[in-house]
Amino acid sequence: MGELKSPGAAAEGTSKITIEGGASGTSGFATTKLDALLAWARKWSLFKYPFVTACCGMEFMALTSPRFDGSARFGAEAPRFSPRQSDLLWVVGTISQRQAPVLKRIYEQMMEPKWVLAFGTCASCGGFYDNYTTVPGIDKIIPCDVYVPGCPPRPEAVLDGLILLQDKITKNATGDRRPGIVKPREDPIRDLVKLRRKDKEDNA
Numbered sequence: 001m002g003e004l005k006s007p008g009a010a011a012e013g014t015s016k017i018t019i020e021g022g023a024s025g026t027s028g029f030a031t032t033k034l035d036a037l038l039a040w041a042r043k044w045s046l047f048k049y050p051f052v053t054a055c056c057g058m059e060f061m062a063l064t065s066p067r068f069d070g071s072a073r074f075g076a077e078a079p080r081f082s083p084r085q086s087d088l089l090w091v092v093g094t095i096s097q098r099q100a101p102v103l104k105r106i107y108e109q110m111m112e113p114k115w116v117l118a119f120g121t122c123a124s125c126g127g128f129y130d131n132y133t134t135v136p137g138i139d140k141i142i143p144c145d146v147y148v149p150g151c152p153p154r155p156e157a158v159l160d161g162l163i164l165l166q167d168k169i170t171k172n173a174t175g176d177r178r179p180g181i182v183k184p185r186e187d188p189i190r191d192l193v194k195l196r197r198k199d200k201e202d203n204a
Helices: 034-043 056-063 100-109 121-125 155-171 191-203
Strands: 003-005 015-020 028-032 048-052 088-092 115-119 146-148
Touching (some): 034 155, 048 056, 056 155, 115 155
Parallel strands (some): 048 088
Antiparallel strands (some): 003 015, 015 028
């Protein structure tokens, strides 16, 4: 039976595994980019914690319905209602000053690595609630990885946000927290959008 060793001389971001004393009496080594492998696994197995406070919650529920099947197709199907079992925090709706400590506590209880998605304009920048009772964006309380603007955002925009988050997980496996912003699209690029337009034409 061969002995596995992980030398400390491996390059940064990789793990070098040396196999000695194999059955054939030969020795060899295999180098694997474990960070890339773990990032690939994480981006397809996101455990979301929905923090829903306002009207964007209706669009959040529509996103998970069979018509869009948004969460399931991108590895975030089953919600978790304990922050200790979650690694993706969905902030859906307005955050008041009294809710801010609760949101921060939930974020601190989540397991590492963890990501945050701001769902809608109110979560992203406060929306049209510009007064002393509301927080002008969740990034005043916790780090945010992806902003999905809209009042409410279209399901296609949220899917773009999930794709953007997956790209961040893959490319920035080292913990880079630079946020990504979903930009509106004028031309449909997904079959989902084309399907919805075709339904409208058929019903016209």
